[in-house]
Amino acid sequence: MSGNNRAVATSVQIVEAGRTSNLPPQVKFGATARAYTMAAALVAIWIVFEYTTHGVFLNARNFSNLTRQMAVTGVLSVGMLMVIVIGEIDLSVGSLVGLTGMAAALVQANNAWGVTATLTIALVFGLIIGCAQGILTSYARVPSFIVTLGGLLAWRGVTKAISAGQTIPIQLYNFNSIGQSYLDKPIGWAFAALAVVAIIVTQLRWQSSRKRLGLSTLSSTQLALRIGIPSVLSVALVAMLNAYEGIPVPVLLFLIVALAGAFVMSNTTWGRYMYAVGGNREAARLSGINTRALTIATFGVLGLLAGLAGVIYTARVGSASPDAGLLLELDAIAACVIGGASLMGGRGTIAGACMGALFMASLDNGMSLKNVPDFTQDIVKGTILVAAVALDMLSRKRNG
Secondary structure, three states, rough: OOOHHHHHHHHHHHHHHHHHOOOOOHHHHHHHHHHHHHOOOHHHHHHHHHHOOOOOOOHHHHHHHHHHHHHHHHHHHHHHHHHHHHHOOOOHHHHHHHHHHHHHHHHHHHHOOOOOHHHHHHHHHHHHHHHHHHEEEEEEEOOHHHHHHHHHHHHHHHHHHHHHOOOOOOOOHHHHHHHHOEEEEEHHHHHHHHHHHHHHHHHHEEEEEEEHOOOOOOHHHHHHHHHHHHHHHHHHHHHHHOOOOOEEEEHHHHHHHHHHHHHHHHHHHHHHHHHHHHHOOOHHHHHHOHHHHHHHHHHHHHHHHHHHHHHHHHHHHEEOOOOOOOOHHHHHHHHHHHOOOOOOOOOOOHHHHHHHHHHHHHHHHHHHHHOOHHHHHHHHHHHHHHHHHHHHHHHHHHHO
16 A cells, blocks of 8 residues: 555544544434434424415525525535534634625726636635635644634724725626526536536445445445435426526535535545544644644635635625625534534534535525514524534533
């Protein structure tokens, strides 16, 4: 076995030690029960909102709006899940969404930059800031909670300073189309077919990799379910969206990010290393993993995705305001925790984070349709976040 393969095998064994193989059966049962509970809760609130809104909640138009609203939180949740898996946290992404969106709006308004240059400035801004926060966390050893809490305040202040507290309208049609346009319906079906193929290839590669490394593999039935369920859901999603105007472009971007994130976390060395670092940072370091570089890269990815979320958010509303992205970091963290990620690190999946984002978006959308006051919505979402964290802590305490 080559040195690289030995490092991969070592890191995977660390992951297994921290996640499944050496854990007692009640932990596996708890994780499975939690996933089913999450799915049942999502279905339950859909039924409640569908009934109480007299069929409005799940009609094609509102479902399309719900997925568009979910896109920004979903993109952030993918990056936040990676940060949480390595045992860190980022409280600044909401402010980064506002800052990168404002930067894109200002270079259009003041410098007449085109779409490509505008997108580049937003993404590069997010990437640089994310890497800077990762450097402070890994080399200066400042807790990520403190670094990003400072970022939450600082980047919001920078946004207010460069905009002079004003809302900046977006003039470029092509930029706004990123957040407001839809794909033609045949293209939507083509993407559904592509998604099914990607799911099959990803799962088969995952199974083959585990077999090659001598790890436990799924039975044929389990593998079929693991391929079949997301495939059916993908086709159903496209059918629902095509019943209105087609797939919204923000949703397409979110799905691309989610699929890429799931592939990275499940099928690449980098993804294995993230679980290894979150499961046991010292053991991961001793096994040869460069934990500092990995921390910087992970924060950089989240910053990059915050830049993308800033573009989507600004394009969807057609303007950049100093308060854009307010509290989005809490929505992203809540989505990850509700989806099964542990704030202690080492546990969580992209699929769970996406389901959590859908749960949070459904709550927002349903309560808005019911004209629930803003303060009540905040109370409900805050209560759900605390309950999800408490459930995770109780589960860890019960299982030692």
